[in-house]
Amino acid sequence: MAPGHMLPMLNMAKLFACHDHRVRATILTTPANVTTLVKTITINSNSKIELALIPFPSTAAGLPLGCENLATILSHDDLIPNFIQAVSMLTQPFEQILKELQPNVIITDAFIPWTIDITSKLRIPQIISHGTGFFPLCLSDIIANYNPHETLPAETMSFLVPGIPHRVELLKTQVLDIMKAGKPMLDLLLKIKDTESRSYGVVVNSFYELEPDYVQHYRSTVMGRRAWHVGPVSLCNEDVINGASATADKDHECLRWLDKKQPGSVLYVCFGSMCVFTGEQLREIALGLEASNHAFIWVVPKVVKRDEDMDWMPEGFEGRINIEGKKGFIIRGWAPQLLILNHKAVGGFMTHCGWNSTLEGVCAGLPMITWPLFAEQFYNERLVVDVLKIGVAVGTKEYVMKHEDRPLIHGIDIERAVNCVMGGGEEAEAMRKRVRELGEMAKSAVMEDGSSYTELTRLINELLLLTGKHTQQ
Numbered sequence: 001m002a003p004g005h006m007l008p009m010l011n012m013a014k015l016f017a018c019h020d021h022r023v024r025a026t027i028l029t030t031p032a033n034v035t036t037l038v039k040t041i042t043i044n045s046n047s048k049i050e051l052a053l054i055p056f057p058s059t060a061a062g063l064p065l066g067c068e069n070l071a072t073i074l075s076h077d078d079l080i081p082n083f084i085q086a087v088s089m090l091t092q093p094f095e096q097i098l099k100e101l102q103p104n105v106i107i108t109d110a111f112i113p114w115t116i117d118i119t120s121k122l123r124i125p126q127i128i129s130h131g132t133g134f135f136p137l138c139l140s141d142i143i144a145n146y147n148p149h150e151t152l153p154a155e156t157m158s159f160l161v162p163g164i165p166h167r168v169e170l171l172k173t174q175v176l177d178i179m180k181a182g183k184p185m186l187d188l189l190l191k192i193k194d195t196e197s198r199s200y201g202v203v204v205n206s207f208y209e210l211e212p213d214y215v216q217h218y219r220s221t222v223m224g225r226r227a228w229h230v231g232p233v234s235l236c237n238e239d240v241i242n243g244a245s246a247t248a249d250k251d252h253e254c255l256r257w258l259d260k261k262q263p264g265s266v267l268y269v270c271f272g273s274m275c276v277f278t279g280e281q282l283r284e285i286a287l288g289l290e291a292s293n294h295a296f297i298w299v300v301p302k303v304v305k306r307d308e309d310m311d312w313m314p315e316g317f318e319g320r321i322n323i324e325g326k327k328g329f330i331i332r333g334w335a336p337q338l339l340i341l342n343h344k345a346v347g348g349f350m351t352h353c354g355w356n357s358t359l360e361g362v363c364a365g366l367p368m369i370t371w372p373l374f375a376e377q378f379y380n381e382r383l384v385v386d387v388l389k390i391g392v393a394v395g396t397k398e399y400v401m402k403h404e405d406r407p408l409i410h411g412i413d414i415e416r417a418v419n420c421v422m423g424g425g426e427e428a429e430a431m432r433k434r435v436r437e438l439g440e441m442a443k444s445a446v447m448e449d450g451s452s453y454t455e456l457t458r459l460i461n462e463l464l465l466l467t468g469k470h471t472q473q
């Protein structure tokens with residue numbers, strides 16, 4: 001229950017319902033998430049998408065009212081156990097609502113693994129979504145088995161990922177050390193694995209042409225998973241992106257600001273929905289962006305609790321970026337990311353390598369500056385930098401969950417990466433060309449007869465057969 005998982009799930013509901021006249025989708029969520037997230041989908045009496053709500057036990061779990069997804073408790077690490085407890089209290093209402101709704105198939109996020117016990121009991125086929133792509137899924141599996149922290153000598157700093165067709169090197173510090181992560185994390189990962197093996201299959205927000213070797217690897221005897229690539233799911237919002245449908249996001253001031261900029265001249269900087277930085281790090285970002293001399297839109301992340309009162313902004317920064325030809329635009333809060341990425345003035349994307357952002361960057365044909373922090377983001381960085389060769393790394397070296405413990409990235413390294421991606425050199429041109437081509441492939445994949453379109457048809461037909469629905473048509 002976090003925006004980066006809920007948004008693609010909403011898009012997936014839209015995708016299924018729009019793809020085939022025999023399919024209806026019901027989105028199951030909790031009340032506060034309707035106002036913040038479900039508003040992105042039109043739900044009315046004619047729509048084939050319905051909404052079902054179960055109450056969220058905020059008070060019973062000791063959470064402030066309205067804290068119904070992880071992003072709402074971002075700078076409060078101390079509330080995470082309460083949040084996990086609240087989610088685990090949803091089992092009974094979940095079972096009850098499934099009995100009422102009687103869905104033919106249910107798609108859930110892999111991070112709510114207890115759902116499989118209920119769907120198995122009610123004999124409802126369940127498909128899961130990990131919220132990430134084939135490459136990171138393969139690497140997670142390979143590295144969990146390889147276990148570099150245990151098997152490599154302590155002095156070994158880096159290793160080559162074994163058994164894959166590309167040369168991918170990772171630092172040991174960029175990989176989750178399961179022993180250090182602790183038992184709750186280990187238990188969660190084991191439960192997710194169990195859910196995957198008991199589910200009917202896995203639906204993946206990706207497209208074949210992006211990572212063909214890893215689609216094969218995931219499905220082949222090596223991993224042997226039943227999986228369907230149906231993405232990029234964000235492309236079901238094409239009507240919003242190209243202006244055919246109205247949305248409140250279209251009035252965002254940053255879009256008017258972008259209208260005045262030269263094509264490809266602006267860097268978009270955003271670290272997703274879950275990142276929190278120290279004041280010191282934000283200051284270095286500001287210095288690096290300013291020194292690069294390229295125009296930018298920066299979605300400023302939340303600052304760690306201990307730095308909340310700190311004045312991290314370099315002196316006179318906002319004034320300077322406003323006066324000198326309006327160099328920068330700062331967004332505090334939620335940015336209309338899809339609209340920004342697809343604006344013609346934007347020429348590069350500094351990203352934390354969340355899977356959705358990575359894929360959205362590819363769809364928009366933008367080269368990336370990669371700044372992974374935790375989760376599978378370091379694997380996504382390797383896909384972007386080493387496999388697809390459409391980005392440069394800013395140089396983060398450690399997987400660190402606790403925001404305040406992350407090593408500092410200096411302004412000078414940020415400036416170097418920005419100049420490399422936004423500059424006019426041969427390397428930058430080649431990256432731009434490759435990512436533009438991938439963006440075209442992404443769009444073709446979701447069009448009629450494209451790889452993802454065909455895959456979704458195959459999946460829906462299979463599910464209709466499985467649930468006996470085809471006999472009623």
Ligand code: UDP
Pocket residue numbers: 002003004005007270271272273274275299333334335336337338353354355356357358360
């Ligand atoms: N997003 C957005 N505006 C923001 C921040 C994020 O629209 O200000 C969207 C972004 O387009 C993406 C999702 O939120 O679809 C973030 O997912 P991602 O996997 O990139 O990162 P996470 O937030 O899960 O770390």
